[in-house]
Amino acid sequence: xxxxxxxxxxxxxxxxxxxxxxxxxxxxxxxxxxxxxxxxxxxxxxxxxxxxxxxxxxxxxxxxxxxxxxxxxxxxxxxxxxxxxxxxxxxxxxxxxxxxxxxxxxxxxxxxxxxxxxxxxxxxxxxxxxxxxxxxxxxxxxxxxxxxxxxxxxxxxxxxxxxxxxxxxxxxxxxxxxxxxxxxxxxxxxxxxxxxxxxxxxxxxxxxxxxxxxxxxxxxxxxxxxxxxxxxxxxxxxxxxxxxxxxxxxxxxxxxxxxxxxxxxxxxxxxxxxxxxxx
Amino acid sequence: xxxxxxxxxxxxxxxxxxxxxxxxxxxxxxxxxxxxxxxxxxxxxxxxxxxxxxxxxxxxxxxxxxxxxxxxxxxxxxxxxxxxxxxxxxxxxxxxxxxxxxxxxxxxxxxxxxxxxxxxxxxxxxxxxxxxxxxxxxxxxxxxxxxx
Numbered sequence: 001x002x003x004x005x006x007x008x009x010x011x012x013x014x015x016x017x018x019x020x021x022x023x024x025x026x027x028x029x030x031x032x033x034x035x036x037x038x039x040x041x042x043x044x045x046x047x048x049x050x051x052x053x054x055x056x057x058x059x060x061x062x063x064x065x066x067x068x069x070x071x072x073x074x075x076x077x078x079x080x081x082x083x084x085x086x087x088x089x090x091x092x093x094x095x096x097x098x099x100x101x102x103x104x105x106x107x108x109x110x111x112x113x114x115x116x117x118x119x120x121x122x123x124x125x126x127x128x129x130x131x132x133x134x135x136x137x138x139x140x141x142x143x144x145x146x147x148x149x150x151x152x153x154x155x156x157x158x159x160x161x162x163x164x165x166x167x168x169x170x171x172x173x174x175x176x177x178x179x180x181x182x183x184x185x186x187x188x189x190x191x192x193x194x195x196x197x198x199x200x201x202x203x204x205x206x207x208x209x210x211x212x213x214x215x216x217x218x219x220x221x222x223x224x225x226x227x228x229x230x231x232x233x234x235x236x237x238x239x240x241x242x243x244x245x246x247x248x249x250x251x252x253x254x255x256x257x258x259x260x261x262x263x264x265x266x267x268x269x270x271x272x273x274x275x276x277x278x279x
Numbered sequence: 280x281x282x283x284x285x286x287x288x289x290x291x292x293x294x295x296x297x298x299x300x301x302x303x304x305x306x307x308x309x310x311x312x313x314x315x316x317x318x319x320x321x322x323x324x325x326x327x328x329x330x331x332x333x334x335x336x337x338x339x340x341x342x343x344x345x346x347x348x349x350x351x352x353x354x355x356x357x358x359x360x361x362x363x364x365x366x367x368x369x370x371x372x373x374x375x376x377x378x379x380x381x382x383x384x385x386x387x388x389x390x391x392x393x394x395x396x397x398x399x400x401x402x403x404x405x406x407x408x409x410x411x412x413x414x415x416x417x418x419x420x421x422x423x424x425x426x427x
């Protein structure tokens with residue numbers, strides 16, 4: 001009786017040892033994976049699809065979309081900027097629009113189409129370049145424009161588009177491009193955090209519209225833009241029958257509505273269609 | 280049922296329930312389009328890159344859904360009631376499922392670190408729970424004393 005009890009205890013101890021050994025083996029395997037990764041660092045390098053000149057048809061197509069067409073755009077289910085309880089931000093006496101994104105980011109790539117379309121109704125861009133999101137990220141090589149190196153001129157708005165990183169991977173990190181500083185850094189760190197945005201904050205794209213409206217993330221998924229060139233996307237935006245274009249026009253219309261509120265309806269040619277009943 | 284096994288059973292049930300909650304969130308995110316439509320400011324912590332990658336599905340089924348199913352079944356099998364049952368297949372199924380969960384976690388960690396160069400924090404939380412659950416099942420099975 002006593003010996004069978006001792007045998008049972010011994011068998012139990014053996015099983016517990018096996019369980020302990022298995023647990024330790026799993027933890028060691030995980031530790032090994034992490035240690036190998038940490039010691040080798042990330043050596044992943046990837047050039048990303050090179051930026052280049054923007055085909056002339058792109059800006060022509062964006063400018064061909066009239067404010068009236070934007071106001072009448074089919075209302076697609078896209079995300080819109082939301083109002084926050086904060087002080088207005090101006091630059092040179094004009095409402096200040098700040099976009100923060102990065103060239104590698106596919107959601108920034110999608111959002112730039114809507115924001116650029118909206119801003120062309122208030123002023124004009126110089127020096128926009130063709131760009132692509134990162135080749136190894138989700139929604140790879142999404143065609144877009146980059147705000148890096150561009151200027152925007154408007155009588156009623158001030159705009160700055162900051163691209164924090166390129167689409168080039170060096171040692172596993174996208175290389176830095178522009179830096180957030182001064183007032184822009186204050187705006188980004190204050191209003192790209194809870195409770196002003198969902199989640200933990202700090203994500204891009206992020207847009208501040210006059211300091212009183214913000215938009216975090218993209219208005220729509222970049223998925224339908226896959227495999228399309230800048231010229232093809234711009235042509236879809238100009239095509240009233242294109243469902244992808246309708247999404248982008250709806251997202252742009254949301255921006256225009258907010259911006260018209262900030263500029264108190266200026267310019268009238270852009271904002272009047274948005275004040276019409278039913279728009 | 281020994282007291283230690285009963286306590287481990289409750290711990291396992293708690294872990295599996297938390298696993299259900301997190302994997303339900305990941306499944307919801309996957310179902311509504313996959314992402315919060317935003318990028319991280321840097322690069323390494325990038326949930327979208329992980330959850331939308333080719334590693335995120337097996338035979339066309341999202342890993343998020345597989346994880347949800349795994350934790351739902353494990354929650355039931357970890358209840359003290361299930362540990363007290365005499366049917367051997369219940370204990371064999373629990374041990375096999377817990378073991379395959381741990382192996383899956385090892386594969387997914389490898390994929391994140393070496394295939395994608397990106398980490399999803401929600402996924403990491405699920406990995407920690409699956410490994411802890413594996414350890415709990417291993418110890419409880421050993422202490423229970425019956426062969427599986």
